[in-house]
Amino acid sequence: MTIVFAGLERAVRNMDSARHVVLVDAIASGDPEAARAAVLEHMEDAEANLG
Structure with a gap:
């Protein structure tokens, strides 16, 4: 819903x-810490973009 209402x-x-x-x-790398970091960065970017 956030994406839809962001325009x-x-x-x-x-x-x-x-x-x-x-x-x-990052997930395919098999490194859980790298995957975690990638997801956190992804969500921070999404928040900045949609906020």
């Missing part, structure tokens, strides 16, 4: 595939 431009920017490839790569 089209911010929603599209937030859903950019390059932002999500980082998460996939």
Whole structure:
């Protein structure tokens, strides 16, 4: 719902595939700490973008 109400431009920017490839790569690395850090950074970026 946050994405929908943020407006089209911010929603599209937030859903950019390059932002999500980082998460996939971090999870695929098998390093739980790297995956955790990637998710935290991802969510902070999303908050900044949508807020």
